[in-house]
Amino acid sequence: MLHPRRVMQGVVAGVRDYGNRMGIPTVNGALYFDPRYLGNPLVYCGNVGLIPQEKSFKEPKPNDLAVGMGGRTGRDGIHGATFSSAELTSESETLSGGAVQIGNAITEKMVLDVLMVARDRGLYNAVTDCGAGGFSSAVGEMGEHIGAEVWLERVPLKYEGLSYTEIWISEAQERMTLAVPEDKWDELRALCESEGVEATVIGRFVPTGRLVLKYNDQQVGDLTMDFLHNGRPPVVRDAVYRPPA
Secondary structure (H helix, E strand, O other): OOOHHHHHHHHHHHHHHHHHHHOOOOOOOOOOOOHHHOOOOOOOOOOOOOOOHHHOOOOOOOOOEEEEEEOOEOHHHOOHHHHHOOOOOOOHHHHHHHHOOOOOHHHHHHHHHHHHHHHHHOOOOEEEEEOOOOHHHHHHHHOOOOOEEEEHHHOOEOOOOOOHHHHHHOOEEEEEEEEEOHHHHHHHHHHHHHOOOOEEEEEEEOOOOEEEEEEOOEEEEEEEHHHHHHOOOOOOOOOOOOOOO
């Protein structure tokens, strides 16, 4: 198991470095130590920002294009969510290179700048990130109340050889998914090209209530949005609190 001091110093340094590269100040922080978190710490990083009130509600509209913007997809982001829940050992740093996507703060800053301009021009109806789960969580979340069809072969890749499953679930810190009206796509694409940000149409939001995945014209996935979000009952666990003697 990694020494808690090594983990603490790495977390603090990582938050500081990524924020500095994106021009986001770290204005506050706190550290708490508890022996129950020796094997795997709880790290929470949050941001506070201001946006126009009329832009604070996001919902894809029927026939909006699903657009991936920012970094490309690789295998390095496939096990980010599972890795973050595992015990940290001396082997973790070696394993994390193939499990956790290492974010590119410069690319993410470029994406952020484009998003703010596109927001003010009204070029998209909704946006979310591709964190743990990649496009699977982003498109699945955005399309909950409408439905979506995704064309996985269109997703830009870092290298060849990825299966459609890997393309679908690989996370990326510097990649966003947008719902773009079809008549706004050309303007958004031109804006992205002018700023050196890659943007690709990977699907469409459609009023079917289903999530359909296709790869090279073959259907490789089909679920109802209701099953995706509500099909598995939430786990309820009973616990008893016993204060220390």
